[in-house]
Amino acid sequence: MTKSYDQVCALAREVSIINSSASVLSWDQETYMPDRGLGHRAHQLAYLTGKAHELATGKKFRTRLEKAEKEKRAFDSKEAANLREWRKELERAVRIPKNLVEEESEATSHGKAAWVEARKKSDYALFAPHLEKLLGIARKKAELWGYEGEPYDALLAGYEKGASTREIDKLFSALKPELTQIARGAVEASKGVSPTALRGKYPIEKQQLLNREIAESLGFDFEAGRIDTTAHPFCTTLGAGDVRLTTRYDERDFTSSLFGVLHEAGHGMYEQGLLQEDFGLPSGTAVSLGIHESQSRLWENHVGRSRPFWEKWLPRAAEIFPHLKKVTLDEFLRSIWKAEFSFIRVEADEATYDLHILLRFGLERRLVDGSLKVKDVPQAWNDGFEELFGMRPPDDARGCLQDIHWSMGGLGYFATYTLGNLNAAQLFAAAKKQRKIGDSLARADYAPLLKWLREMVHAKGSLIMPRELIRSATGREIQPKWHLTHLRERFL
Amino acid sequence: MTKSYDQVCALAREVSIINSSASVLSWDQETYMPDRGLGHRAHQLAYLTGKAHELATGKKFRTRLEKAEKEKRAFDSKEAANLREWRKELERAVRIPKNLVEEESEATSHGKAAWVEARKKSDYALFAPHLEKLLGIARKKAELWGYEGEPYDALLAGYEKGASTREIDKLFSALKPELTQIARGAVEASKGVSPTALRGKYPIEKQQLLNREIAESLGFDFEAGRIDTTAHPFCTTLGAGDVRLTTRYDERDFTSSLFGVLHEAGHGMYEQGLLQEDFGLPSGTAVSLGIHESQSRLWENHVGRSRPFWEKWLPRAAEIFPHLKKVTLDEFLRSIWKAEFSFIRVEADEATYDLHILLRFGLERRLVDGSLKVKDVPQAWNDGFEELFGMRPPDDARGCLQDIHWSMGGLGYFATYTLGNLNAAQLFAAAKKQRKIGDSLARADYAPLLKWLREMVHAKGSLIMPRELIRSATGREIQPKWHLTHLRERFL
Numbered sequence: 001m002t003k004s005y006d007q008v009c010a011l012a013r014e015v016s017i018i019n020s021s022a023s024v025l026s027w028d029q030e031t032y033m034p035d036r037g038l039g040h041r042a043h044q045l046a047y048l049t050g051k052a053h054e055l056a057t058g059k060k061f062r063t064r065l066e067k068a069e070k071e072k073r074a075f076d077s078k079e080a081a082n083l084r085e086w087r088k089e090l091e092r093a094v095r096i097p098k099n100l101v102e103e104e105s106e107a108t109s110h111g112k113a114a115w116v117e118a119r120k121k122s123d124y125a126l127f128a129p130h131l132e133k134l135l136g137i138a139r140k141k142a143e144l145w146g147y148e149g150e151p152y153d154a155l156l157a158g159y160e161k162g163a164s165t166r167e168i169d170k171l172f173s174a175l176k177p178e179l180t181q182i183a184r185g186a187v188e189a190s191k192g193v194s195p196t197a198l199r200g201k202y203p204i205e206k207q208q209l210l211n212r213e214i215a216e217s218l219g220f221d222f223e224a225g226r227i228d229t230t231a232h233p234f235c236t237t238l239g240a241g242d243v244r245l246t247t248r249y250d251e252r253d254f255t256s257s258l259f260g261v262l263h264e265a266g267h268g269m270y271e272q273g274l275l276q277e278d279f280g281l282p283s284g285t286a287v288s289l290g291i292h293e294s295q296s297r298l299w300e301n302h303v304g305r306s307r308p309f310w311e312k313w314l315p316r317a318a319e320i321f322p323h324l325k326k327v328t329l330d331e332f333l334r335s336i337w338k339a340e341f342s343f344i345r346v347e348a349d350e351a352t353y354d355l356h357i358l359l360r361f362g363l364e365r366r367l368v369d370g371s372l373k374v375k376d377v378p379q380a381w382n383d384g385f386e387e388l389f390g391m392r393p394p395d396d397a398r399g400c401l402q403d404i405h406w407s408m409g410g411l412g413y414f415a416t417y418t419l420g421n422l423n424a425a426q427l428f429a430a431a432k433k434q435r436k437i438g439d440s441l442a443r444a445d446y447a448p449l450l451k452w453l454r455e456m457v458h459a460k461g462s463l464i465m466p467r468e469l470i471r472s473a474t475g476r477e478i479q480p481k482w483h484l485t486h487l488r489e490r491f492l
Numbered sequence: 493m494t495k496s497y498d499q500v501c502a503l504a505r506e507v508s509i510i511n512s513s514a515s516v517l518s519w520d521q522e523t524y525m526p527d528r529g530l531g532h533r534a535h536q537l538a539y540l541t542g543k544a545h546e547l548a549t550g551k552k553f554r555t556r557l558e559k560a561e562k563e564k565r566a567f568d569s570k571e572a573a574n575l576r577e578w579r580k581e582l583e584r585a586v587r588i589p590k591n592l593v594e595e596e597s598e599a600t601s602h603g604k605a606a607w608v609e610a611r612k613k614s615d616y617a618l619f620a621p622h623l624e625k626l627l628g629i630a631r632k633k634a635e636l637w638g639y640e641g642e643p644y645d646a647l648l649a650g651y652e653k654g655a656s657t658r659e660i661d662k663l664f665s666a667l668k669p670e671l672t673q674i675a676r677g678a679v680e681a682s683k684g685v686s687p688t689a690l691r692g693k694y695p696i697e698k699q700q701l702l703n704r705e706i707a708e709s710l711g712f713d714f715e716a717g718r719i720d721t722t723a724h725p726f727c728t729t730l731g732a733g734d735v736r737l738t739t740r741y742d743e744r745d746f747t748s749s750l751f752g753v754l755h756e757a758g759h760g761m762y763e764q765g766l767l768q769e770d771f772g773l774p775s776g777t778a779v780s781l782g783i784h785e786s787q788s789r790l791w792e793n794h795v796g797r798s799r800p801f802w803e804k805w806l807p808r809a810a811e812i813f814p815h816l817k818k819v820t821l822d823e824f825l826r827s828i829w830k831a832e833f834s835f836i837r838v839e840a841d842e843a844t845y846d847l848h849i850l851l852r853f854g855l856e857r858r859l860v861d862g863s864l865k866v867k868d869v870p871q872a873w874n875d876g877f878e879e880l881f882g883m884r885p886p887d888d889a890r891g892c893l894q895d896i897h898w899s900m901g902g903l904g905y906f907a908t909y910t911l912g913n914l915n916a917a918q919l920f921a922a923a924k925k926q927r928k929i930g931d932s933l934a935r936a937d938y939a940p941l942l943k944w945l946r947e948m949v950h951a952k953g954s955l956i957m958p959r960e961l962i963r964s965a966t967g968r969e970i971q972p973k974w975h976l977t978h979l980r981e982r983f984l
Contacts, residue, residue, distance in 0.1 A: 017539045020532070025516050028730075032524075036716035037734030040512070040771065044731065047509045224528035238520075239536065242529030279532065 004068040005079055008086065009281060011061050016280025018052040020239045027236050027244050031228045046105075053101075057093045065090065078283050081463040085282035092158070095144045104137045108409045115407030122397035124378050131406055132374045135367055138411045142368065152368045155412030159289045160419065162465035165365060168415050171422065172358055175480040179354055180388065182484065186339035186351035186491035193338045197331060200323045202254040210254065210320050211247065211261040214313060218299060219450040220245075220265040221272050233260040235267035235296075240279035243271045254321060255336060259300055266299035267292055269450060273458025282462040289413070291457065291466050293420020294427055301350050301421075302428040302486065303441065303449070305336055312444035339491060341389045343398035351491045354421060354483075355388045360403070360414040368411060423470055425483035427457070430474035496560040497571055500578065501773060503553050508772025510544040512731045519728050519736055523720045538597075545593075549585045557582065570775050573955040577774035584650070587636045592629065599625050600901045607899030614889035616870050623898055624866045627859055630903045634860065644860045647904030651781045652911060654957035657857060660907050663914065664850055667972040671846055672880065674976065678831035678843035678983035685830045689823060692815045694746040702746065702812050703739070703753040706805060710791060711942040712737075712757040713764050724838075725752040727759035727788075732771035735760045746813060747828060751792055758791035759784055761942060765950025774954040781905070783949065783958050785912020786919055793842050793913075794920040794978065795933065795941070797828055804936035831983060833881045835890035843983045846913060846975075847880045852895070852906040860903060915962055917975035919949065922966035 022045055029041050055061065065086055073080050111130040118127035142151035152165040208227070216222060225243040233247045245268050247260035270286060278284025286292050303309055307329070314332055318324040324332075339351035348356055363380055366372035372380055381400035386392045393399035405413050431437045431452045440448040456473035470478045514537055521533050547553065557578055565572050603622040610619035634643035644657040700719070708714060717735040725739045737760050739752035762778060770776025778784050795801055799821070806824055810816040816824075831843035840848055855872055858864035864872055873892035878884045885891035897905050923929045923944045932940040948965035962970045 014539070017536050021513060021517060021536050021540060024520055024536075025513060028516055028520065032718060032720070033730075034714065034716050034718050034734055036713070037731055040731030040733060044509055044513050044516075047506070048513060221528070222526065224526050226524060226526050228524070238525075239529055239532030241532060242526055 002068065002071055004064060004071065005083070007064045008061070008068050008083070011055065011064060012086065013280040015052050015056045018048050018055070020237070020280075022048040022052070023236055024238045027238060030230045030234070031246065053093070057090060062090065078463060082282045085462050088161075092145055095146075096141060100137065100140065100144075104134075104141075104409055107133045107137060108407070111407040111409070112404070115401070115404065119397050119401045122395040122401065124396045124401060127401060127407070128374055128377075131377070134406065134409050135374060135411065138409060139368060139370075150365075150369055152365045152412060155368065156415065159413050159416050160466060161288050161462075162467050163288075163290070163415075163419070168361070168419070169365075171478065171480060172361060172415075172418065175354065175418070175422075175484070176358060178484050179358075179480075179487070182487045182491055183339065183341075183352045183355055184390075186337075186349075186487075187341055189491065190334075190338045190340060193334050195338065195340075197335045198255060198324075198327065199252050200321065202251055202321055204249045204251065206320050207249055207254045207257050210317060211258050213316070214258065215245075215261055215265045217444070218262070218265055218269070218303070218446045220268050224272055225268055227261060227264075233264050235264040235271065237271045240276045243268045254317070259304060259336075262304040263296040263300040266296035269299070269453075270295040270458055273450075273454045274461055275459060278461060285462050287460070287462040287464070287469065288466045289416035290419030290423055291469060293416055294423030295453065295457065297420050297424035298428050298453075302424060303446070305350065305490075306441070307333060308442045308444070310336075311442075337490060341391060343385075343391075343393050344402055346402075351487060352389075354418045357414055357418040359384045359388055361418075363400075364411055364414060419466075419478075422478055422480055422483045423466075425486045426470060426474050426476065426478060427453070429482045429485075430476075431456075494560065494563055496556060496563065497575070499556045500553070500560050500575070503547065503556060504578065505772040507544050507548045510540050510547070512729070512772075514540040514544070515728055516730045519730060522722045522726070523738065545585070549582065554582065570955060574774045577954050580653075584637055587638075588633060592632065592636075596626075596629050596633075596901055599629060600899070603899040603901070604896070607893070607896065611889050611893045614887040614893065616888045616893060619893060619899070620866055620869075623869070626898065626901050627866060627903065630901060631860060631862075642857075642861055644857045644904060647860065648907065651905050651908050652958060653780050653954070654959055655780075655782070655907075655911070660853070660911070661857075663970065663972060664853060664907075664910065667846065667910070667914075667976070668850060670976050671850075671972075671979070674979045674983055675831065675833075675844045675847055676882075678829075678841075678979075679833055681983065682826075682830045682832060685826050687830065687832075689827045690747060690816075690819065691744050692813065694743055694813055696741045696743065698812050699741055699746045699749050702809060703750050705808070706750065707737075707753055707757045709936070710754070710757060710761070710795070710938045712760050716764055717760055719753060719756075725756050727756040727763070729763045732768045735763045746809070751796065751828075754796040755788040755792040758788035761791070761945075762787040762950055765942075765946045766953055767951060770953060777954050779952070779954040779956075779961065780958045781908035782911030782915055783961060785908055786915030787945065787949065789912050789916035790920050790945075794916060795938070797842065797982075798933070799825060800934045800936070802828075803934075829982060833883060835877075835883075835885050836894055838894075843979060844881075846910045849906055849910040851876045851880055853910075855892075856903055856906060911958075911970075914970055914972055914975045915958075917978045918962060918966050918968065918970060919945070920978075921974045923948075 025041060025044055025048070029038075029045075033041060065083070069083055069087070107130065111127075111134050114130045115127050118124060138155055139151060142154035145154040145157070147153040147157075149164055149166050156163050156165060156168070211227065212222070215227070224241040225245065227245045227247060229248060230246040231248060233245070235243065235245050237243050245261060245264040247257045247264065250256040270292060274286065275284045310329060310332055314324065314327070314329055318327075327335075337349075339349045341352055342348055345353070345356040345360075359381070362384065363372060363377065366380075367374070367377070377400050378396050381396075382392050385399065405411075431449055435448055435452055437449045437452065440446070457469065460469055464472065467478060470476075517533060517536055517540070521530070521537075525533060557575070561575055561579065599622065603619075603626050606622045607619050610616060630647060631643060634646035637646040637649070639645035639649075641656055641658050648655050648657060648660070703719065704714070707719070716733040717737065719737045719739060721740060722738040723740060725737070727735065727737050729735050737753060737756035739749045739756065742748040762784060766778065767776045802821060802824055806816065806819070806821055810819075829841075831841045833844055834840055837845070837848040837852075851873070854876065855864060855869065858872075859866070859869070869892050870888050873888075874884050877891065895906075897903075923941055927940055927944055929941045929944065932938070949961065952961055956964065959970060962968075
């Protein structure tokens with residue numbers, strides 16, 4: 001390492017000190033902050049993120065980066081990879097003028113409030129002008145960033161490095177026919193399963209006991225993390241050695257909080273597996289949302305919804321919740337594998353989830369390229385939904401108003417959910433093949449799987465791009481076939 | 493207001509945005525942070541406090557302040573008072589060179605660790621060299637700050653604006669003879685009271701229910717605050733509209749967490765009563781530790797340990813903890829009024845508490861003026877303790893090693909605890925006299941008392957100095973007589 005490289009690192013770490021401080025404040029806002037603290041908290045967050053942005057795009061950083069870039073180093077060195085990532089981030093950041101950042105910040109703040117209201121009243125007209133505004137900003141940003149194929153590429157790149165819209169479209173098109181078939185078959189096969197078979201009294205403290213025991217056994221390190229309660233589960237990193245998960249509780253059904261924890265613990269173990277000494281550098285940072293989601297989905301669905309998993313944990317759950325003693329393993333699995341067509345994405349089961357994403361990806365792409373008008377979204381949504389699910393949303397609250405993403409300017413984000421599912425299946429299949437992970441999982445020993453993921457995924461940070469990461473870990477290009485195989489085996 | 497005054501305000505608010513962000517991080521560190529987050533959290537806190545200090549002492553702030561000071565304004569205007577406070581703070585801050593700040597930061601970090609170890613092993617020799625170092629730094633700071641009377645004045649000024657060591661010594665000397673008498677009488681009178689009369693099973697959630705109900709009825713605003721659990725109770729403000737209290741629970745005795753909450757809620761209501769729109773300005777900031785402690789002591793002792801209070805709350809407590817039904821009001825009061833001589837300050841009762849402070853104030857003052865050597869502290873402590881309490885600490889863990897303050901460089905702090913008691917008694921007596929607060933308290937209506945404190949104390953922020961604040965609220969100079977009257981009435 002050279003002095004100028006070290007100086008870039010020092011500034012990057014300074015940026016991450018500020019950003020991770022903001023993460024503490026955001027976490028607190030979601031978990032414990034009293035209502036009247038909101039105004040001041042907004043000032044604090046705006047100030048800190050503004051300072052971090054200033055520092056990350058300022059002259060000092062640019063000069064140091066240029067100096068370090070001029071030095072000779074091996075293309076495949078960590079230093080070279082970090083410098084490339086800083087350059088990419090810088091180029092994206094500096095192309096957006098300050099007034100557009102402010103315009104977007106204001107538009108999302110109003111957009112979110114309008115969306116809450118519109119969803120509550122199921123009145124798309126209340127949200128449409130805000131979506132118009134936010135879409136305009138997103139398109140302007142796409143033009144400023146530039147793209148090779150289509151404007152959606154530029155937005156996508158903010159969430160999934162190195163991905164192209166065309167490739168995702170190809171993947172999703174390959175996925176769609178069989179996925180639709182599997183979903184229909186799964187829904188058909190689940191028809192006899194009572195949706196309330198596991199209903200009972202599950203006191204929150206007992207759920208917390210079980211959730212923690214399971215998360216710990218998977219490998220989530222509670223010396224370097226914790227679980228709290230929020231309206232919507234999430235995972236956030238507040239610093240090296242400090243990863244926070246959240247979940248929510250349904251006192252009639254323990255699986256709701258548990259699968260929330262398994263999902264977030266998957267994200268959390270990725271964060272804990274990053275090089276902690278590189279915290280704040282690209283080499284110590286998760287590479288993309290699609291890879292992040294692969295970790296959560298892998299632990300939630302491939303491990304946490306599997307038969308061997310519940311062979312171990314159903315008896316333990318029944319110790320904590322004695323009425324589960326009368327539920328057989330098969331009955332239990334039928335319950336957690338129950339598939340049905342439903343209007344709301346966040347409540348969707350594994351078999352039907354990706355259909356929700358396919359719909360959104362298509363609509364978003366057309367919104368961004370201008371071939372779909374904002375005013376036509378409800379019609380297009382409902383038509384698309386009917387085609388995929390064979391039923392029509394009764395109102396926009398259960399249709400195009402259900403997700404928060406667009407109201408926050410998050411256009412280009414949805415595809416990463418299904419990318420995550422494809423990545424998860426492909427990684428899990430490779431792990432089982434390469435290391436006979438299946439045997440250890442049958443013994444409820446999760447360490448070998450975590451070790452493999454640590455090596456193949458976590459330790460890479462952002463040193464290699466998602467596509468290359470999947471290729472190097474699995475020996476193949478990303479393909480839908482493992483995900484389809486998994487769904488077929490589980491549901492048909 | 494003028495443009496240059498506004499510019500000073502803007503910078504001061506910026507400083508407070510950073511400092512209050514650091515407060516969120518510190519609060520999280522005490523309440524929820526996982527162990528392995530400590531290293532990164534230390535970096536975050538050092539960075540933020542460093543930035544705030546830079547900004548508060550930087551050229552920009554100094555230039556703006558000078559400009560604003562040159563303008564004409566009424567001496568008793570809020571603007572003039574704020575400018576005076578900024579000037580005082582700036583003068584103190586700039587006199588301490590950066591290397592001394594760093595030296596102190598390192599010394600306190602080592603000092604605290606050594607103190608933890610020394611206390612555990614009751615081995616003063618482990619702590620003595622650190623105390624030597626910290627005392628040296630404190631004395632150096634006192635010289636740099638300057639003082640009129642003695643070096644202790646300069647340290648005291650950091651905690652109690654406008655106070656002088658001589659005056660405090662005069663107050664404490666006036667207090668001592670009668671206080672000693674009262675304490676002895678109280679201990680004698682309590683001899684028959686069983687220390688375990690209230691022992692029982694008090695589940696934490698039920699304690700939390702009662703604590704919250706009482707804190708709410710006193711006037712603590714839970715829309716702008718909350719209560720969490722820590723090893724040592726404290727109160728901290730994370731921003732306008734966001735005041736956090738903490739307490740700790742003893743499952744065998746509900747009064748431990750409750751009196752902790754009453755004390756901290758007293759601090760918290762002061763913070764909530766400050767002008768929220770002046771958050772970050774002297775006019776919106778608590779003026780001193782002695783005034784802060786008056787608010788906690790007033791609610792904890794004068795209200796919360798009074799007969800009328802428990803006439804209302806004992807029946808309610810007995811609804812929540814049914815075994816209390818067999819405890820009469822008189823038995824209950826005898827229990828919470830039980831006085832005894834004990835070695836540990838933080839466990840001391842109201843009747844004996846100030847004796848602990850008198851001892852510390854005398855020793856600290858002599859350490860700072862050089863007439864007491866660090867190596868002689870244990871002997872001096874034990875001799876002083878024996879004189880006041882009639883018994884000798886069996887070891888230094890229960891003697892001069894019990895308090896954390898010196899290990900953190902907090903010399904000059906202790907006096908404010910007893911100042912708080914004197915202020916509390918004087919304020920409470922004035923409130924009862926001026927507004928017949930006694931009648932409303934008898935009806936368990938706490939709003940008139942809070943209203944009086946809001947007007948007389950909270951709304952003043954740091955616009956007037958502690959001494960003047962007491963004078964304007966009570967019509968008298970600070971005197972020990974109300975505190976002594978209160979103790980006599982309660983304990984003799």
